[in-house]
Amino acid sequence: MARAKTIYRCGACGATEPKWTGRCSGCEGWNTLVEELVERATGPAAGGAASAVPLPIAEVDSEAWAPAATQVGELDRVLQGGLVPGSVTVLGGEPGIGKSTLLLQGLAGLATTGLRCLYVTAEESAQQVRLRAERLGTLPPNLWLVSDTALPHVLAHIESVQPDVVAVDSIQTVYEPSLSSAPGSVAQVRECAHRLVRASKDRAMASVLVGHVTKDGALAGPRVLEHLVDTVLSFEGERHHALRLLRAVKHRFGSTDELGLFEMTDAGLSGVPDPSALFLADRRPGTPGSIVAPVLDGHRPLLVEVQALVARSAIPTPRRSAQGLDSGRLALIIAVLQQHVEMPFQDHDVHTVVAGGVKTVEPGADLALALALASARCGVAVPDDLVACGEVGLGGELRQVHQTARRLAEAARLGFRRAVVPASAPLSLPGIDVLRVATLDQAVRLVCADPVEQHRAAS
Numbered sequence: 001m002a003r004a005k006t007i008y009r010c011g012a013c014g015a016t017e018p019k020w021t022g023r024c025s026g027c028e029g030w031n032t033l034v035e036e037l038v039e040r041a042t043g044p045a046a047g048g049a050a051s052a053v054p055l056p057i058a059e060v061d062s063e064a065w066a067p068a069a070t071q072v073g074e075l076d077r078v079l080q081g082g083l084v085p086g087s088v089t090v091l092g093g094e095p096g097i098g099k100s101t102l103l104l105q106g107l108a109g110l111a112t113t114g115l116r117c118l119y120v121t122a123e124e125s126a127q128q129v130r131l132r133a134e135r136l137g138t139l140p141p142n143l144w145l146v147s148d149t150a151l152p153h154v155l156a157h158i159e160s161v162q163p164d165v166v167a168v169d170s171i172q173t174v175y176e177p178s179l180s181s182a183p184g185s186v187a188q189v190r191e192c193a194h195r196l197v198r199a200s201k202d203r204a205m206a207s208v209l210v211g212h213v214t215k216d217g218a219l220a221g222p223r224v225l226e227h228l229v230d231t232v233l234s235f236e237g238e239r240h241h242a243l244r245l246l247r248a249v250k251h252r253f254g255s256t257d258e259l260g261l262f263e264m265t266d267a268g269l270s271g272v273p274d275p276s277a278l279f280l281a282d283r284r285p286g287t288p289g290s291i292v293a294p295v296l297d298g299h300r301p302l303l304v305e306v307q308a309l310v311a312r313s314a315i316p317t318p319r320r321s322a323q324g325l326d327s328g329r330l331a332l333i334i335a336v337l338q339q340h341v342e343m344p345f346q347d348h349d350v351h352t353v354v355a356g357g358v359k360t361v362e363p364g365a366d367l368a369l370a371l372a373l374a375s376a377r378c379g380v381a382v383p384d385d386l387v388a389c390g391e392v393g394l395g396g397e398l399r400q401v402h403q404t405a406r407r408l409a410e411a412a413r414l415g416f417r418r419a420v421v422p423a424s425a426p427l428s429l430p431g432i433d434v435l436r437v438a439t440l441d442q443a444v445r446l447v448c449a450d451p452v453e454q455h456r457a458a459s
């Protein structure tokens with residue numbers, strides 16, 4: 001087969017070269033050239049008649065673009081209804097996190113509602129995917145399956161099956177044979193995604209493309225995918241925990257504030273409707289160094305347990321570890337405790353975690369972290385029915401965080417009766433007593449009795 005003509009274009013200045021070279025002759029940037037196909041001269045750009053007709057905005061038909069529910073509750077929550085016809089969604093995540101499982105469950109759900117779905121597996125064999133579907137207990141007749149990697153074949157399968165929804169697992173393993181670049185390279189990912197996006201828009205077919213992420217969390221194929229598609233979902237979680245979090249990084253059909261929570265079980269992914277109860281299930285009340293913080297992830301309030309352990313250090317530079325928390329904020333809070341609460345940590349190792357494998361990086365967890373540290377340092381347990389939320393300032397002052405009412409309502413729902421909040425926090429809520437404090441020093445005295453006396457007695 002004769003190869004289609006390809007050129008190399010510089011990603012920085014746009015200059016083109018007939019052959020790959022290490023350095024662009026236009027801008028002299030190194031390693032910026034990416035292969036691309038010389039565009040076929042078709043479509044409106046080539047001077048053809050426009051296929052779309054402009055309409056007054058109120059007359060544009062929006063019914064045809066109603067989302068189709070995948071029947072996977074937490075996925076529909078993040079997509080805000082489901083997959084929109086003609087839309088292209090990227091599902092990104094680290095290997096082994098459960099992307100193929102989520103995709104299969106979503107497609108099976110769509111297929112049971114009567115939509116024709118095509119699952120193109122470019123990584124696993126069709127048998128493997130069938131076995132997984134059997135394990136998940138779902139083999140709907142409307143779900144078609146094919147194992148293929150060449151893009152022209154994938155497009156031919158779409159032509160023959162005429163699906164309402166197509167899924168390609170993954171975009172890094174399909175390739176366009178006329179490009180000489182390896183599958184997964186920027187040139188290949190861009191070309192394959194571009195052609196699939198066009199096929200989706202032309203047929204009003206929803207597409208889901210699985211994308212691998214690199215170690216630092218970005219989608220492989222330097223973000224080219226994110227610009228091309230309508231929705232980017234990110235599937236995260238700690239490999240050693242069963243909890244999985246699904247977020248929309250970009251969503252053209254709704255907000256990106258929804259968080260989906262799943263648990264990986266023997267029977268696939270199951271939604272976690274009440275995550276706060278799950279996170280607090282194994283909490284042991286009465287332990288020094290533990291406190292519950294109501295945090296917000298997008299719009300979703302979550303109660304998490306913040307734990308601290310403070311132990312005498314045997315090394316000149318004591319250890320500071322923060323799991324699920326920002327290490328910069330930990331350092332800041334230790335500094336504020338030393339400076340404004342007169343609680344020394346320089347001879348102590350400090351270990352902090354957010355139990356359950358959730359990442360909490362928002363400032364709303366500052367006060368809880370500070371109180372967990374103080375409680376561990378003094379050996380005094382925080383009362384069981386108490387939560388804390390607020391941001392700690394460098395002067396030792398407490399600042400309110402947004403949506404305090406929502407956070408406290410979630411705490412009240414789970415049976416907490418008292419909340420330590422900054423003095424400026426508005427309102428009082430039914431079911432929970434609000435304890436206002438202006439400074440971290442006051443908060444520590446309130447929660448851990450008199451810490452200065454305690455630590456003097458201890459040392």
Ligand code: TYD
Nearest residue numbers: 095096097098099100101264265266267268
């Ligand atoms: P997979 O969906 O293949 O991940 P990805 O496509 O993101 O690479 O699944 C990842 C892991 O999930 C795999 O190691 C096995 C586990 N798993 C279960 O625990 N239960 C199940 O029902 C399934 C299907 C997978």
Ligand code: MG
Nearest residue numbers: 099100123169
């Ligand atoms: Mg997979």
